[in-house]
């Protein structure tokens with residue numbers, strides 16, 4: 580058993596592959612796929628997306644100062660890939676994917692109806708890092724699909740079959756291994772008969 584040296588690069592996987600929706604100041608809409616994304620703060624709720632300046636969406640985000648992050652599901656995998664390999668410069672990706680376009684609550688960038696979770700964001704900081712510029716953004720509204728709510732008001736994201744992106748490929752989540760804190764949780768004693 581040994582280790583092979585890899586050149587320093589992006590190897591932090593798996594990641595979500597989200598669909599980011601943007602609306603320009605003139606009202607034109609676009610979608611792009613983003614994997615360089617993550618949560619950075621709980622309170623205020625904040626996340627980031629890192630975007631290459633050559634993306635068509637880049638200036639749209641800069642001009643509008645906002646975007647919506649739409650989580651993706653196994654059913655949406657084809658469209659997620661498509662929006663990451665075609666540009667809004669010469670494609671109407673909303674039209675071509677056939678996604679249902681819903682109005683956002685707090686910002687202009689629309690929501691994808693088929694997404695189980697839509698996260699409306701306002702850009703608070705823009706950091707040019709090199710190949711990518713990071714947009715640090717505050718989450719100003721979240722919508723979830725009521726199909727995945729149970730009668731106790733708990734949201735079951737896993738029922739939507741979210742996908743992850745790992746080293747060039749898309750996967751579903753596989754089987755449940757545990758829940759938050761399960762390693763220290765006391766096991767319920769079996770009731771005596």
Ligand SMILES: Cc1cc2nc3c(=O)[nH]c(=O)nc-3n(C[C@H](O)[C@H](O)[C@H](O)COP(=O)(O)O)c2cc1C
Pocket residue numbers: 596609610611612613614615616629630631633634635636637659660662663664665666667668711744
């Ligand atoms: C799985 C996947 C993840 C991607 N992640 C990013 C990313 O994090 N940042 C980025 O700038 N481009 C990313 N891309 C590429 C853009 O989505 C792609 O260049 C897209 O065509 C840009 O669209 P636009 O020109 O309409 O803005 C990703 C593509 C795929 C397929």
